[in-house]
Amino acid sequence: MSGKIPRQFIDDLLVRVDIVDLIDSHVPLKKSGSSFVARCPFHTEKTPSFSVSRQRQLYHCFGCGVSGNAISFLMDFNHLDFVEAVEDLAGFIGVQVPREAFVNQKSVDDKQDIARLYVVLEGVAAFYSEQLRSPEGQKAVEYLKNRGLSGEVARDFGLGYAPQAWDALLARFDQKSLLDAGMLVLKEDGRAYDRFRGRLMFPIRDKRKRVIGFGGRVLDASQPKYLNSPETVLFSKGKELYGLCELLEKNARPAQILVVEGYMDVIALAQFGVVNAVAALGTATSKAHVDLLFRFSPELVFCFDGDAAGLQAAWRAVEAALPCLRDGRQIKIMLLPQGYDPDSLVREEGLVAFQQRITQAEVLSDYFFGRMGVDLNLTTMEGRSRLLAAAKPQLEKIPQGFFRDLMFNRLHELSGARVSEKVEKTAKLMTKNSVKRQLPKKSPKSNLMRKVLSLLLQHPQLAKQFEQQLLDLDVLDFAGADLLRDVLKVIAATGPENNAMLLENYRDTPHNKTIVALSNLVWDIPDGGEAGEFLGALQQLVRLSRESRMSKLIEKVSRGEALTPAEMEEYKMGGKL
Template sequence: MSGRIPKHFIDDLLARVDIVDLIDSHVPLKKTGANYVARCPFHTEKTPSFSVSRNKQFFHCFGCGASGNAIGFLMDFNHLDFVEAVEDLATFAGVEVPREAVDFNGTKPKQENTNDLYDLLEQVATYYERCLRTQETGKKAVNYLKSRGINDELAKAFMLGYAPDEWQALANRFDQKPLIQTGMLIDKEGRAYDRFRGRIMYPIRDKRGRVVGFGGRVLDDSLPKYLNSPETAIFHKGKEVHGLFELLRNNGKPKRILIVEGYMDVIALAGRGIHYAVATLGTATSQTHLDLLFRFSAELVFCFDGDNAGREAAWRAMEPAFSALKDGRQVRIMLLPQQHDPDSLVHEEGMDKFEERIRQSQPLSDYFFSALSSGLNLNEMEARSQLVNKATPYLEKLTQGVFRDMMFAKLNELTRSNRLDVSGKSTRLPQKPLTNRKQGNRTLPLPLPRRILALLIQHPELISKVEKNEIIWDGLEFPGIHLFKDILTGVLEKKPATTAILLEHYRNHPNEKIVKTLASLELFPQDQQVDARWLENEFSNGFDNLLVQARKEADFQKLLAKDKKQ
């Protein structure tokens, strides 16, 4: 099992990488003053509002508000999770990511590296491909694929292969220990043999294109018909979907993603021109699957057979769907006609009509209330009570927002319970981000506490001017003092070398948003050269003035309180 990435490594990595070089390799930048600019890669715009600061090691878009350090950029730009972004950044820097694992017999960390396992599975996939195309025994597999409409180009796109019907085809060609670690060999009483034999092989690739496991299909009536790799250090079937890498290679931002039931459905639909289908790996769709797919598209469509098994599968998807839904996300349900799978229906109706079915599929809200109220006479109070009891546990999984409120309103409407209040907290609109205030065309000066914090966040080395003096917080008073103290104390403890490293320490912290906002503030005109000594004086004098004002404010508040008592 992969261990945690050491915190010190992440800090060192951010210090090693220049964010300008990183972003310029993805989005061409142009130098303007002290910063670099481009048109924002996260929203459509005609004039550049995306700014990258080499001094801060920080990017910010003044149009859409996107901001962060090098890790945050890779997460947003390539739709990666945190660990994947760190791994990509390490690759860019030319270093390997160390891992920490804990011994069950103690707490001594040990290093783990999974890169060799990825390389091995890539070699295995290549070997299976070669077997499909060159071995006599692979002809039966080729004939089956052709019968399903899979041509050579499509087989290459999905790296389809064939596992020879031999007990030790892999064991005799590769190192056995890592093969056992990746689940490709089964070790029984000291004798290892191939897990996959006589099967068409479907490599399972993560969204970065790395082979993490395999699915295999028999060519006769033996069971199991499909067999997947077991859980390993690099493969977790509850987190991966088949076809996502191929989908993103074709279109990085699809309008919608179609979730189908099997490997062949994904591949066959791609052969028909529908390149936005994925399939879960022999397991029910989980919230993790949905959160992964929602990174790339705001609309997911479940496609199930129209038989009883398909309807049951559709209902099983309700719980994770409700947990993953929030404002701006949409789930639809598409049940196919009886005796059809996606491939056969496209073959019969054509791609245009099939895609029309997708567009006209039922919204989750309609399907949910229709399925729950089926068989209930809502003219009867008892039936309406049943509907409330059935629906409420699902609706309570929704995150606070407009959609949640509307779903509860729909439940109240159906059950004629307008006075029923089970929706919890009402929706709150997000507060406006902290920014420089404006009056007409003139930008007003920042309040002193905010300016001091912004200077410190953008130039963390200034903390040396604070740590020499012991601050007595008792007896100080000014608006936002608790936030000011929290952030100042945080910088004192961590002493980050750059703004980028400081931001990383505040990832998922309650104050992350305000720290990012303060980091993005333009405190000086871009063409102004700021001398280091002048900056130190500006910060030190401002900080001293703040303490003086804060003590005067505290004394004034005491006098007011005393006056009220007397």
């Protein structure tokens, strides 16, 4: 939608920002030796294991393993994407984010159009809010009062009223902007009219508090009862959740998020003190919704009505959630009594009883197998076979991990079939392959390579040692050598001043996890001794490489194989080239 952010600006930003000051503004830090520490903001702990290094401009938690630079922190802590984090970081030091010139003028125009839509939707939300206080809007106020909602809650959620007129918006805002934002309906004859008329209005905001669409509810018996904004460049109902913005304003990292079915459920629960509820926007709970919510909380509770439609919605939500269930995440299912929704139930039972229901909600594993076993006689082979046929394809959606293994083990217990054996073999194979892929293996050369790479990443200025020592990297032909050469190329091309800048060059690359892990290794080296330690490890690495190379040449000669001219010269020199 716009020109790229120049790499040089990102590098300059990481130089100008002190990560200690940045993180301390969000999480109070305490000095501890050469670093600063705090209790980790990304997981619950009693003693501080979250460390921030001013020298390397990185943070790392020794408890949960999270780590990164200033940009990574803002992305994780404030749930931002990369561009949003760079913009916020630039705002932290009071500079504007430049954009590289984009040859496609359409992209520039698109960016301007999108900015224009945000402005018009914010204006429409303000207009609807004003109309709630107008004489015509009093019927919406009365409706809210009858539902027991306070003015404070209406204000917090920005509720408003759309006048009955066909051109209330047309008379105040640009028609093209309104059409692009989905606020008008275009007739076949080319004339347009307001999409929302005579409705209680619910602004839908994204996580950056920008209005992206609206929902509207009728105040009489007319249909449709609820109407949402159509799909636009700003709004996609399959990816957004009502109430998430308001929830995150109150608690950026809720321990639990309650997923309900409607706008009024979210608002009514907030009225009673349940401020961790969100709702899908007239669509089934999707995988995108679940993935989004798990960015903010490790536990989700799906709260649905106990009627047939609610049961169906709950099952669809479970099916959508299965691919998202990595270890450490939990989902519960809370089905309400027949004839109740969250709004009516919390009013009748009160907050304490409603929260007790949340606490006692059924965990996904029990709900899953309870649903799968309905109407099946598991004492018969036929019943167990039907259970296997229905459950196994669903469980295969779950990512590899302990939870998946335990679910297959439960299926084994219920069916008597050893379906878990394949999972166990797969898990063992994955573990074996994972160990093979890990950079540090317990061999002298691998340990030396790990130390060389780690120290080079932590102190990019050590790259000068390669030039000063005239070391030939071509002799390095074992695991990690290609990564070492790549790191040296990046250092030569970008000239990073610290570990954080070098790390940024590997974001979203296949090497990122390895680079981050190596950057966080701790070496018992006195301050100022890094260069000597690095050079010693590097020289040993080259020596072992040459010895390995010479052994291969000797084996080749002993087998009677011909050497190339270069190999012959190297063989005569005894591996000293």
